[in-house]
Amino acid sequence: MLWVDKHRPKALDKVTVHEQVAQNLKKLVAEQDCPHLLFYGPPGSGKKTLIMALIKQMFGAGAEKVKMENKTWKIDTGTRTFDLELVMLSSSHHVEMNPSDAGFQDRYVVQEVIKEMAKSRPIDAKGKRAFKVLILNEVDKLSREAQHSLRRTMEKYSASCRLILCCNSSSKVTEAVRSRCLNVRVNAPTEDQIVQVLEFIGKKENLQLPFGFAARIAAQSNRNLRRAILFFETCKVQQYPFTSNQVPPPLDWEKYVSEIATDILSEQSPKRLYSVRQKFYELLVNCIPPESILKKLLSELMKKLDSDLKHEICHWAAHYEHKMRLGSKAIFHLEAFVAKFMSIYKEFLVATFG
């Protein structure tokens, strides 16, 4: 088991990074009135950890016994019927799923699943907590239609089930859904907090950490706790005892993106643009999300950019990120961004150095 999972805090009390949030959640459960929840925050900040701990707080240890099933849903759209297969994790109290895996058919999933759950409403012997919890991951990846149908089903079945939504950016969740949920912002942990967590894990694993080692990992993790722990474990696998100047290797796709950035900065021509396109293809074929590619590329370019240009480049990156979401083929937009960058950068070079 990876350390990320092994040392994940299992209860709200044991949460160290977002203590305040955890306490609030605990109070919420204690009051017996749990609204729909929307967790949002950057990746690796501990949203999932908080949710799992919350479920345990609500239902006790029973919620930890999850089984995985590959369920087939029969969807009847009126004009045609088809089967939709989706993996879901469920216990007797909750169901967790990734509706966006269904692609453009996600809206059917949301409706059907919730309807189904509402039908098989658990009747508790004590007559309380007669609702199930549905955890939906990556809500921001849902299509607009799916989010709209989510909104309707949320209202209709609010008596029988509670939704816990989880996403990176709440801006991609429709206003209607957001306003029906209690929004919980989960910040990225600070580097100090990451260092604390790493030292905690080190203690548990009986490791000797040289001075400054945890801080180095924290700095490289870009305030992503998951990544920090994974880096930590990687270092352990690579070399133990740790040396004082040991650095974890960079992620290969990130390395590849920085190579692309170097390519772009060294030459600006349609030919180079074409070779950059081939490199993008290699990233895309390995399922690296285009948004991540764009983000990483931008940050790599920013490092080497004159501050006069930064504003403009950021503007165009945002522009094409938006286009990417509107369009269907990411490569068109990634490439357009690179072309725009080349155009601006070349003009800048000519103006500066003649």
Next chain:
Amino acid sequence: MGKRPPLVVLSSSDDDDGGGRCTGSRAPSARRTRTPAPPPPAAKQAPSSSRKKLRRGSSGGRGRRGASDPAPSGSLKAEFDMLSEDFTECLNDLGTSGSMHQTKELWVDKYRPHSLAELAVHKKKVEDVKKWLEEKLMAPKGTHGGWSLVLTGQAGVGKSATVKAIAAEIGADMCEWTTPVPTLWAEHMHASSGLQYVSKLEEFENFVEKIRKFSLLFPTTIGSQRKLIIALIDDIPVTSGNASLARLGKCLTSLIQSTQIPTVISLTHYHKSEANDTAMWNSEELESLLQRAGAHKIVFNPVTISSIKKILFRICKQESSSTTEELVHEIATSCGGDIRHAIMSLQYYCLNPRRLNSALATSATLLESTGFGALAQGQDCYSRSSSMPSPCGRDETLTLFHALGKFLHNKRESHGDVNIDLDSFPLKEKLRRNPLKMDVPEMILSQAHGKVRTVADFLHENALDFIDDDAVDDAWVVMSYLSEADCLLAGSPITSARWTVNESNESGSMSQLIAASVAARGVLFGNAHASLSRWHTIRSPKVWQIERTFRSTKDQILNERFDCSSTPGSRNFSEIVNDFRPFERWICPRSYMPRNVSVHHDVDGNNSEEDVIEDC
């Protein structure tokens, strides 16, 4: 109507019959050579026209009744009635094959040229063909080779008509290969009747064999007073696949080399109006094959506008229909040198004078709208007229690759003759482009019949090759337009997400059209400093391949997601690919499968496969 001359009777029909008997007697199983149209008695024409008048009268009456309808939408309804009646009337009028309208004929058949003077083909060509035929007919028998003539040219330029007219003139018999009734293999299987299935190729081979034998036997039977016979092969069977093409080639070669009677093979050229159908046999290939075998070749050019007009006026006069000169001109210019088409159009427009006016009205507005004519200047009249959809024109088709080539090469007028300042507002210098040396992009797109997505992908894949090496700005402009087009293609802004299928068709088709236009015009506009034209292969879009691989990889990852872990919660897809997968390789190398995780794994590029358009 009384002026109608009695020469409607097919003059060559008797001769034809003779020719038919000729072959028929020798081969009892032979197909009829050519069914001569029964000579329409002139007396019967009158009732037909009166019937026509009657029908028109009644339709008018019905129209009036509709107009006087007290319903509020009366006038609208009336208009609709008129339209629908108009349509059925047209159908009736054109559908001459039915027994009811036996006496009426298509004008194309009715005004078939019977003498050389009536031919619309250029005099010199006719002379050539005639000379060749006479030479051959007079030539002594027994010489091998050089007995065949290949006529090539567009559809409807009068290839067969010329041969027939000449044959009639010099009194030779025609011996034709008439296409058998086509039976599809599936149809045959379905009917499973006693009919024997014979492939067209086989029948053709039989026919060719017969001609050869016939020509060998012929001189001995007739002796000194020999009859003049011309064999005309009008319709070469369609073959698909190399094997059958080779068979056809062999058959034709042996025919050409061994025939003893003048044989005319007419080949329709497809390269002008390139059929998008790849199964279509390659006419040029066949042509060169025939020439190699020793056939003489005469190329027929499209009929000139003036001669088409002459013919049309003659027909109008004979039909005593009141066609205006404008309409005739319109038809003649828009038919693209296809006289058969021109006559058909004329007949259609003469059926009803009302339609005639409307046709003119449309064409007038169209002519007006060529105010964008800066785009279309300096082109010959045929292609100019095809740039505006004329009400009686032919639709031209282009291959997708042809269209893409036009967009990518971006041919424009040179700087010398820039006189586009008739535009009302001046553009900035950097936004100005010279006029295009092609039709309007939308027209080309519609002719190419490509799916918009396909076009956009192809443009995206190939556009960069055509941009000058220093012009990064242009590259951006092109890319930004393609990016816009992609957004439009993904449908309305409401539908987000990646593999969106456009389900809202009504608004979809519009945005599709716009997207195509944006993509094509964007590429044209953006590529302001086109690189020197040199040979580029058009690559098939790699995006498709990438997407396929992406999907399979994604499925695989999703399947693997739950295998390894005993984690309490599931993981998001993006988390897996961003974080877990790279790390797992380092952390637990044993469980790591080396098959597809490497980022640097090479996407095998099989470029320039040009025939993959359909697997989009």
